[in-house]
Amino acid sequence: MVLKIQARAVAAFLLGVALSSAVWAEIPEAGANPCVSRSAELGDSAFWANTAVAQYADGDYEAAVTTVDACFGIWGAKAGQQQKKLHEEGTKCPRTGRVSARAKAKIHENYLMNDVSTALWAKARSQHQLGDIEQAKVTYGRCVYMACGRAWDPKGWFWSPAQDCATFARKLLKTES
Numbered sequence: 001m002v003l004k005i006q007a008r009a010v011a012a013f014l015l016g017v018a019l020s021s022a023v024w025a026e027i028p029e030a031g032a033n034p035c036v037s038r039s040a041e042l043g044d045s046a047f048w049a050n051t052a053v054a055q056y057a058d059g060d061y062e063a064a065v066t067t068v069d070a071c072f073g074i075w076g077a078k079a080g081q082q083q084k085k086l087h088e089e090g091t092k093c094p095r096t097g098r099v100s101a102r103a104k105a106k107i108h109e110n111y112l113m114n115d116v117s118t119a120l121w122a123k124a125r126s127q128h129q130l131g132d133i134e135q136a137k138v139t140y141g142r143c144v145y146m147a148c149g150r151a152w153d154p155k156g157w158f159w160s161p162a163q164d165c166a167t168f169a170r171k172l173l174k175t176e177s
Contacts, residue, residue, distance in 0.1 A: 035071040045075050045115040052122035061126035068123035072116075079116035079146065086148050093148035098157045107150050107158060117149025121161035128168060140169040 032038075037047030048071045055064035086093070094107045107114070120143035127136035143165035150158040 033070075034067045035074055043111070045071075045112055048075075049115040049119040049122070052119045052126075056122040056126050056129075059129075061129045064122045064126040065130070068119045072119070075112055075116050076142075079112045079149075082110065082113050083146050083148055091148075093160075094150055094158065096150065096158050096160050096163070104158075110148065110150075113146060113149045114151060115149075117143060117146035117161040118151045120146060121151070121165055124165055124168070128172075133172060137169065137172060140165045140172070144169065 034048055034051050035044060037044045039047060042050065048067065052064045052067045055061075055067060094103065094110075099107065120139055124136050124139035124143050127133075127139055144162050147160075147162045149161055151161050152158055
């Protein structure tokens with residue numbers, strides 16, 4: 001039941017991204033820098049993550065991997081340090097699903113962790129779709145580490161890229177057995 005809910009959540013998120021003309025309109029053209037937002041509404045790291053997710057949703061898996069790789073060095077380490085600090089402090093990760101306005105604001109404070117976990121999700125899923133299973137495993141592992149990252153679904157709730165990555169990583173490990 002949980003897997004069906006997660007699958008529906010991811011599908012709904014991708015549909016929301018696909019329908020969001022603001023995101024699609026801002027996808028960088030070939031040769032444009034995916035690390036720099038051209039949108040007044042999105043910061044650089046959010047633009048990067050949204051671009052990768054949109055490319056994944058469009059089936060442009062190689063572009064999604066390239067986009068994540070282009071900018072991961074800018075934000076990945078800092079987001080990883082934020083996650084490590086939360087682990088060390090024993091901080092509970094934010095809830096998924098619908099949350100109060102106050103909880104939503106608190107989740108958004110960790111925007112970098114959210115953006116990096118979402119970008120890693122897009123990269124791992126793209127590598128998986130491309131059949132690059134060994135690299136997908138590595139990226140799924142990085143995504144799972146970002147346990148407190150949350151992605152916003154335009155329908156009004158948060159989901160966990162790390163939980164979804166863990167689901168797919170488990171499936172890969174089962175097929176190896």
